[in-house]
Amino acid sequence: MKTKHAQRKAEKLKRTRSVKQGIVKSRDMVVRGLNRDVGNTIRRYKKNYAADGELVSRIKKLESQVNQIFS
Numbered sequence: 001m002k003t004k005h006a007q008r009k010a011e012k013l014k015r016t017r018s019v020k021q022g023i024v025k026s027r028d029m030v031v032r033g034l035n036r037d038v039g040n041t042i043r044r045y046k047k048n049y050a051a052d053g054e055l056v057s058r059i060k061k062l063e064s065q066v067n068q069i070f071s
Contacts (some may be wrong), residue, residue, distance in 0.1 A: 035070045
């Protein structure tokens with residue numbers, strides 16, 4: 001059986017690890033949501049301004065830059 005000190009240390013380590021994992025999961029959720037929102041907005045603008053080819057090409061260029069940032 002572990003000593004009290006070793007038990008406390010092990011509990012603290014577990015708690016710290018779970019807190020860190022929770023932070024990583026929440027950060028990933030935020031990034032995925034932001035990526036989805038930006039992607040939807042870009043697709044909406046491409047659809048709404050499809051008649052203006054110059055503007056759509058600029059939007060596509062910005063979309064590629066955003067995709068590079070998120071990857």
